[in-house]
Amino acid sequence: MNSNVQLVKNILKYTFGLVPIVAGLDKFTNILTDWSQYISEGFAGMLPFEPTTFMMIVGVIEVIAGVLVLTKTKIGAYVVSAWLVGIALTLIFSWSYVDVAVRDLVMAIAAFSLAKLYEDNQTIAKN
Template sequence: MNANVHLVKTLLKYTFGLVPIVAGLDKFTNILTDWSQYISEGFAEMLPFEPSTFMMIVGVIEIIAGILVLTKTQIGAYVVSAWLVAIALTLLFSWSYVDVAVRDLVMAIAAFSLAKLSEGNPIK
């Protein structure tokens, strides 16, 4: 395998493995930001529990997705890509944090690229 391709795959693998884990853990501490601010008021009113509880559930999903990228890169990268698209669409539909939505769509493309690079050639 080309050394540059291997380097890109490795960088993407650890980026999309570690960042979701860190972001997921932060859903429990809110050190980086108050994550519940990203929930629209309408959606928050529909929740049967507090928005902070919802964000903790999201955090668990993100931690699992990150671990999946690190252990089963191709599958995990597809999961992270889909997750980022879902987040971006949610933000676009509420027309809040559109800049974050665009950033998440770009990251989804990068995660999808990792999945495609990982087809048939697992990172060792």
């Protein structure tokens, strides 16, 4: 395999493995940001618990998704891609942090690309 392709795969794998883990863990500490600010007031009002509790649940999901990317890269990359699209759509529908939504859509495309790179790799290995 081309060494540049392998380099890109590794960079994307560790980016989409480690960043969700770090962001997920930060949902418990709010060192990077106050994550509950990204929840719209309307959505927060529908929650049966505090927005901070919701963000902790999100954090657990993100940590699991990151670990999945590191261990089962193709599946994990699809999960992270879908998760990022979900976040982006939520932000777009509430029309808040639209800049973050656009960034998340770009990251979703990159995570999807990682999954496709691993899919192609598995196809080649079977032939």
